Amino acid sequence: MDGCELVCSVRSLRRLRALGRLRGFGARRGLRAARWAWRRRRTDVWGPAPRGAERARVPGPVSGAEALPGGGVVRFARSELWIRIAAGGAVFWAWDGAGPEPSYGLGGAVPEVDPRAGLEPDTDGGWRVVSRRVTVAVSRYGAVEVRTPGGVVLRRDLPPRWWEPVGGGPARWLLRTEVAADARFFGLGGRGSGPRLRDGTYRLGNTGPGAGGGAGGPGSVTMPVQMVVADAGTHLVFHDTTWDGRVALREGAEGGGSGHDRPGTAALRMEGGPLRCWVVVGTPARVLARWSRLAGPAAVPPSWALGVQHAGGDGAEVRRVVAGYRERGLPLSAVHLAGGGGAEIGRAVAEAGVRLVSVVDPAVRAERGNPVYEEGRRLGAFVRDGRGREVRGGAWSGEYVYPDVADPAVRRWWGGLCAERSGAGSAGVVLAGNGPAGGPGLSWSARRVLEGRGGDHRGARNVYGSEAARAGYEGLRRLRPGERPFLLSRAGWAGMQRYGGAWVGWAGDEWLGWAGDEWLGWAGNDSPGWAGDDWLGRAGDDSAGGAGDDWAGLRAALSLVLGLGLCGVPFAGAGGGVKGRAGVGGSPEWCLRRLQLGAYLPLFLTGGGREPWEFGPVVLDGARAVLRERERLRPYLVTLAHVARLTGSPCVRPLWWGAPEDRALRDCGDAFLLGDALLVAPGVERRAVRLPRGRWYDTVTGRAYEGPGRVVVEAPPERIPVLARGGSVVPVRGADGGVELEVWAPPAGRKGGGLLVPDPGDGWARAEVERYAVRSAGGRVVVRQVRGDGVVAPVRPVRVRGAAAGEGQR
Secondary structure: OOHHHHHHHHHHHHHHHHHHHHOOOOHHHHHHHHHHHHHHHHHHHOOOOOOOOEEEEOOOOEEEEEEEOOEEEEEEOOOEEEEEEEOOOOEEEEEOOOOOOOOOOOOOOOOOEOOOOEEEEOHHHOEEEEOOOOEEEEOOOOOEEEEOOOOOEEEEEOOOEEEEEOOOOOOEEEEEEEEOOOOEEEEEEOOOOOOEEOOEEEEOOOOOOOOOOEOOOOOOOEEEEEEEEEOOEEEEEEEOOOOOEEEEEEOOEOOOOOOOOEOEEEEEEEOOOOOEEEEEEEOHHHHHHHHHHHHOOOOOOOHHHHOEEEEEEOHHHHHHHHHHHHHOOOOOOEEEEOOOOHHHHHHHHHOOOOEEEEEEOOOEEOOOOOHHHHHHHHHOOEOEOOOOOEOEEEEOOEEEEOEOOOOHHHHHHHHHHHHHHHHOOOOEEEEOOOOHHHOOOOOOOOEEOOOOOOEEHHHOHHHHHHHHHHHHHHHHHHHOOOOOOOEEEOOOOOOHHHHOEEEEOOOOOOOOOOOOOHHHOHHHOOOOOOOOOHHHOOOOOOOOOOOOOOHHHHHHHHHHHHHHHHOOOOOEEEOOOOOOOOOOOOOHHHHHHHHHHHOOOOEEEEOOOOOHHHHOHHHHHHHHHHHHHHHHOHHHHHHHHHHHHHHOOOOEEOOOOOOOOOHHHHOOOOOEEEOOOEEEOOOOEEEEEEEEEEEEEEOOOOOEEEEEEEEEEEEOOOOOOEEEEOOEEEEEEOOOOOEEEEEEOOOOOOEEEEEEOOOOOOOOOOOOOEEEEEEEEOOEEEEEEEOOOOOOOOOOOEEEEOOOOEEEEO
16 A cells, blocks of 8 residues: 555545544444455455456447357357347347356246247348347347337347457446337336436446435346337347446437437446347237246245235334234234344244244354354355455444355355244245445455356346345245245345345335435426326425425335336335434324335335334324235235236336336326236325226225326325226135125226136145136126136125126126
């Protein structure tokens, strides 16, 4: 270290000490932070050499081509492009000889190629691959176009550019893309500024608390998966590269008949890794069905996990919460425990009919005598630097080491530890610290096994959370092979749905708790679908809200869940882990609105602040109604969970899901669909909502609205506006505890229908899907079960709403 570095280090240390005093951490913690930062810097000295001088490269002109099954190879002067179209219509292409494997994003074997697709010459010296569902055209200089079977261009990737270090090493690259002028961007994992991704730069690297993430904000579940929706069609693109990067998005503009259209653009810059991607085209439902087959089907949680869960705390907090819920007759399915004593506490809460879920952190305290640390040292399980030394990170409570979960042997060892923790009176696991990339843990040059290929943390950081979730999931399966594991992860990457769900947070939590960040400053945004909506009319109004309120955080949490669903992670939710900005848990109104929103998300997690009964009888009565409605909808949520595994369709869907060509719906982001049957429009007092086509009923008043169009619905403090689609079938829990069908009458002469997946239990029994058809005839609503085998089955209890009479038929 030279003199200049020493001066900089001293200045940084002084700043950290001052910051520590201001935040109440104290000088000692500031010194620890400085020591960890210095240690990371010293570790990187032994890592990869600086990039130094670089040489730019483009593909150059085409020089030849070779036809292969399902596609072929197009060769250029300085690179080559491999294209293959799978039998299901998914398109894969890669530059510089990269292949689809190895991949952390794919959930199984690479799909078979389409034998009818073949490489053939195109105009102007280019080439194309034609299949029944999609056409891929390559220009003579390396531009790649994805077209519909009718020839309409959905996306055009311009020739890529690489920057290669002169002394050797991974090349960074840039890929610019053009889409239709009317196209809108969605996805990129969990983003608080969406779900529609507006103009800005979005980081594709998992970060932690307080780390900048560009327009999309910091997050621990980012992934290079985009869904692009336009009038011409919908397509999803997955750039299968685990390295850090950024994508700059810019929406297009139409000329309106007086000028040329300006296309939308996406500029993807990656710091390394292969330049390869998958593209699927079709309707939103078909796109996610094909993506689910590529990335792997979602893990279905046990039915109890779709009930009410509480982010408890330590043992004393867990006991207090369970007793409070039981005393007041509030339904509660599970409570989360952070700390030891799982077996004893598990037995205690089981008497109240509540399951215990253990909160686990992959970090291991680096102390001699700690049995887990000693065993891990003996196995060589922890991440090391270029000199072979353990890489140590820190939390305020001490120093920690991290298991290298990209090593299959370590993954099995650490997964067994998760299973042991779950076996001690617990029914599942929450991985709360599996995203060390944004904390003080791992430096860029930390060495990783990467399934035996070897590498450093630059190419493994983003998948650390997913691989930890994989370890925990596999460990739980080995421990209890007859039960479906329940696992939640706070970090992840593409394909994480194979191992469980994602838990995002409210404002004040590690996702949304940095009120000074630029990405939470959009509460006054005038863009369509956000500003002017009465839901966030409280934002910034000090007279209306409490000191701990964060109305923007509620909307950001919904955006995160919607974005994850469009990336193939259907089981996600928000809640817990928040005390409010002032540490008081928010105002009574904010507390109740938060519960109302969470009750219609796949994962319903309460807690983290003041309990409902602490606000008085009005909030308690409102919370009781919310929790009971959640329990009433449990059969519908079980159905959606199994449908998500079978079809890839998310439980929570944007309003444009069934009509992506409706531009007005594409611009709406603060209302959502729960399955196909229910439309949820969070609001304060009253709000405007744009309806998709069809008849919609207010589930409380029964008032009917006709879509498409914009209507104003009431949002009194005691309930959240929920509309039911006419003709839909909603399985609910009846008064006797059994399942009954709540059928909403279709308009005269129209038809409808719905699905029911009876709860197969918490094991691996195959889910049976029951299909029901609804029609309006002669002033009556007729419901019948659709069976293809001719077997007569008893009709389930049917309750028709939105009409005076109804009947059930086989």
